[in-house]
Amino acid sequence: MFAARAPSRLTRLCSLQCRRRLATAASDKVRIIEVGPRDGLQNEKKSIPLATKVELTERLAHTGVPVIEAASFVAPKWVPQMASSAEVMEHVLRQPPPSPVPVLYQFLCPNQKGMDNFFKVLDSAPLTPPPSPSSTSSKQDKPEVELSIFTAATESFTRKNTNCSMAESLERFKPIFSTAKARNIGVRAYISVALGCPYEGPNVDPHAVANLAVTLLEMGANEISVADTTGMGTVPRTKKLLETLSQAGVRAEDIALHFHDTYAQALPNTIVGLEHGVRSYDTAVGGLGGCPYSPGATGNVATEDMVHMLHSLGLDTGVDMQRMAEIGEWINAELGKANESRAGKAFLAQRKAAGKA
Numbered sequence: 001m002f003a004a005r006a007p008s009r010l011t012r013l014c015s016l017q018c019r020r021r022l023a024t025a026a027s028d029k030v031r032i033i034e035v036g037p038r039d040g041l042q043n044e045k046k047s048i049p050l051a052t053k054v055e056l057t058e059r060l061a062h063t064g065v066p067v068i069e070a071a072s073f074v075a076p077k078w079v080p081q082m083a084s085s086a087e088v089m090e091h092v093l094r095q096p097p098p099s100p101v102p103v104l105y106q107f108l109c110p111n112q113k114g115m116d117n118f119f120k121v122l123d124s125a126p127l128t129p130p131p132s133p134s135s136t137s138s139k140q141d142k143p144e145v146e147l148s149i150f151t152a153a154t155e156s157f158t159r160k161n162t163n164c165s166m167a168e169s170l171e172r173f174k175p176i177f178s179t180a181k182a183r184n185i186g187v188r189a190y191i192s193v194a195l196g197c198p199y200e201g202p203n204v205d206p207h208a209v210a211n212l213a214v215t216l217l218e219m220g221a222n223e224i225s226v227a228d229t230t231g232m233g234t235v236p237r238t239k240k241l242l243e244t245l246s247q248a249g250v251r252a253e254d255i256a257l258h259f260h261d262t263y264a265q266a267l268p269n270t271i272v273g274l275e276h277g278v279r280s281y282d283t284a285v286g287g288l289g290g291c292p293y294s295p296g297a298t299g300n301v302a303t304e305d306m307v308h309m310l311h312s313l314g315l316d317t318g319v320d321m322q323r324m325a326e327i328g329e330w331i332n333a334e335l336g337k338a339n340e341s342r343a344g345k346a347f348l349a350q351r352k353a354a355g356k357a
């Protein structure tokens with residue numbers, strides 16, 4: 001997919017000016033990638049029932065959010081909470097297309113084994129039955145699915161997270177890209193610790209992030225999720241990182257931003273992203289989340305907080321705030337946790353006061 005747009009690093013650099021204009025073109029649509037079911041739940045210590053995971057994904061599919069990262073095919077020995085991911089995916093594939101918009105479901109995958117497990121589920125899932133008996137078609141496609149791979153901008157984090165070097169992580173991706181391409185499955189790529197590493201500190205080299213982003217795009221990634229895993233990102237360093245990415249030929253539309261809200265900088269940093277032309281943001285309902293390999297880091301920026309801010313700026317996410325706020329309240333109660341979304345809590349309190357809850 002990316003190859004068609006920009007086959008080589010040189011071509012990418014040559015058309016930089018044109019792509020910059022594209023990136024900064026005014027657009028009132030912002031794409032929310034809801035990562036709560038994966039990033040949000042993976043670090044929970046208490047085993048979460050499969051039924052709760054399935055209900056979370058199913059309810060999210062009816063909020064208007066266009067992308068949901070539903071689960072991950074990683075080693076259960078390292079992330080036991082994701083051990084039921086095959087069952088979650090089986091359920092997703094059995095679902096009739098959600099309303100109001102079709103959802104793209106993403107599944108995190110670190111290596112060939114994860115990819116093989118993903119395809120095992122995909123290939124064994126029956127086609128979804130047609131929506132009504134009057135339908136003329138006898139079969140219906142499965143929901144659209146995609147793989148998300150992940151590496152990091154520092155050697156220490158890559159080693160802790162995936163037990164390999166940065167270069168080895170890229171090697172692991174080669175069979176994933178080639179198989180996914182042959183099977184017409186999209187691949188998204190995360191770059192963790194782009195704005196701060198728990199082991200190497202806040203000053204991660206933006207050029208390391210940019211080089212990695214260019215390499216991953218050239219390998220075939222259709223989007224780079226630039227992740228502030230630790231939440232150490234600040235407005236000046238986010239600005240610098242986005243400028244460095246742009247100078248390396250990475251377009252604003254090639255990236256999504258993934259902010260953890262540890263220091264309450266996710267929304268200020270989002271404003272920087274918006275000014276730069278980035279229109280895709282990863283969020284987790286109710287502010288769920290945390291990475292098992294980033295001690296002390298809190299959850300992703302809450303979807304409700306992001307949606308509230310974007311709507312206040314006149315931007316369109318397509319997300320139903322009421323449904324999202326209710327899910328944030330529900331899932332945190334299920335997990336026995338406080339709801340981390342300030343906007344979600346305020347929205348529900350106001351509805352209750354107005355007698356509309």
Ligand SMILES: CC(C)(COP(=O)([O-])OP(=O)([O-])OC[C@H]1O[C@@H](n2cnc3c(N)ncnc32)[C@H](O)[C@@H]1OP(=O)([O-])[O-])[C@@H](O)C(=O)NCCC(=O)NCCSC(=O)C[C@@](C)(O)CC(=O)[O-]
Pocket residue numbers: 039042072073074075076077078079110111112113114115117150161162163164190191192193227228229258290291292293
């Ligand atoms: C990367 C590996 C797999 C390497 O794991 P390893 O231990 O180096 O690999 P290995 O090849 O030696 O295998 C060890 C065992 O795991 C099995 N195994 C190997 N691969 C798989 C697989 N895919 N699925 C299931 N099982 C697998 C393998 O078969 C073997 O089983 P055993 O022989 O011991 O029974 C491992 O280190 C791992 O799974 N780590 C977990 C990484 C993880 O999930 N981190 C959290 C997600 S990333 C994140 O949260 C950041 C992000 C994306 O949100 C963005 C951000 O905010 O930064």
